[in-house]
Amino acid sequence: MLAAQGRLDYGPPVAVIDIGSNSVRLVVYEGLSRSPTPIFNEKVLAGLGREVQSTGLLAADAVEKALAALRRFRTLCDRIDVPTRWVIATAACRDARNGKAFVAEAERICGTKIEVISGKREAELSALGVVSGFHRPDGIVGDLGGGSLELTDIHWHRVHTGITLPLGGLTLQDLSKKSVKKAEKLVKKALAGARLLEGGCSGALIVHSTMRCDETSIATSRRSHSAESIR
Numbered sequence: 633m634l635a636a637q638g639r640l641d642y643g644p645p646v647a648v649i650d651i652g653s654n655s656v657r658l659v660v661y662e663g664l665s666r667s668p669t670p671i672f673n674e675k676v677l678a679g680l681g682r683e684v685q686s687t688g689l690l691a692a693d694a695v696e697k698a699l700a701a702l703r704r705f706r707t708l709c710d711r712i713d714v715p716t717r718w719v720i721a722t723a724a725c726r727d728a729r730n731g732k733a734f735v736a737e738a739e740r741i742c743g744t745k746i747e748v749i750s751g752k753r754e755a756e757l758s759a760l761g762v763v764s765g766f767h768r769p770d771g772i773v774g775d776l777g778g779g780s781l782e783l784t785d786i787h788w789h790r791v792h793t794g795i796t797l798p799l800g801g802l803t804l805q806d807l808s809k810k811s812v813k814k815a816e817k818l819v820k821k822a823l824a825g826a827r828l829l830e831g832g833c834s835g836a837l838i839v840h841s842t843m844r845c846d847e848t849s850i851a852t853s854r855r856s857h858s859a860e861s862i863r
Contacts, residue, residue: 751796
């Protein structure tokens with residue numbers, strides 16, 4: 633792929649594929665930098681996590697839709713000539729009994745290893761994305777997805793250990809049988825035991841949600857985490 637004139641050379645493009653509980657998303661970035669510029673962004677609402685709490689399984693139609701999206705993403709990355717591809721899977725894949733089988737097939741399609749991250753690691757990566765993209769952030773980072781909610785306390789470049797709660801949008805719908813009152817009770821009960829929120833906080837930084845997705849921040853955090861590992 634030819635580089636645009638006047639742009640700094642950060643090397644070849646890189647891609648992140650995020651297999652979430654609600655959506656499967658591909659973002660291709662111009663190169664590996666602290667604040668990477670996205671050049672392609674596409675998502676498919678597969679809904680992998682919509683029945684995990686009640687059945688313990690990824691729904692068959694959701695699996696089919698997610699795998700079809702991954703086949704398309706693989707083709708797009710091949711056409712764009714993206715040599716580096718990071719594939720991440722979150723709550724639905726780590727919680728479902730058939731999650732390992734799905735990941736194995738997804739790895740075959742993507743042609744690369746898929747990292748099924750824990751809730752704490754998901755919280756850490758989201759926080760690192762905020763640290764990379766904001767000047768001296770201070771407060772609680774909230775990463776709200778389809779399957780879970782991660783909360784992490786950050787102060788400037790310091791990222792404290794985060795927590796994960798079963799409060800994702802699809803998880804709440806499943807557990808509450810789509811009852812708003814039941815969902816409210818579940819949220820209050822879960823947040824009441826969250827020590828991270830005791831005493832209040834100086835601010836809130838929403839990184840990702842099923843209603844308003846900011847994949848750039850999450851993808852940035854993966855680059856930041858890689859840099860921290862290298863150092």
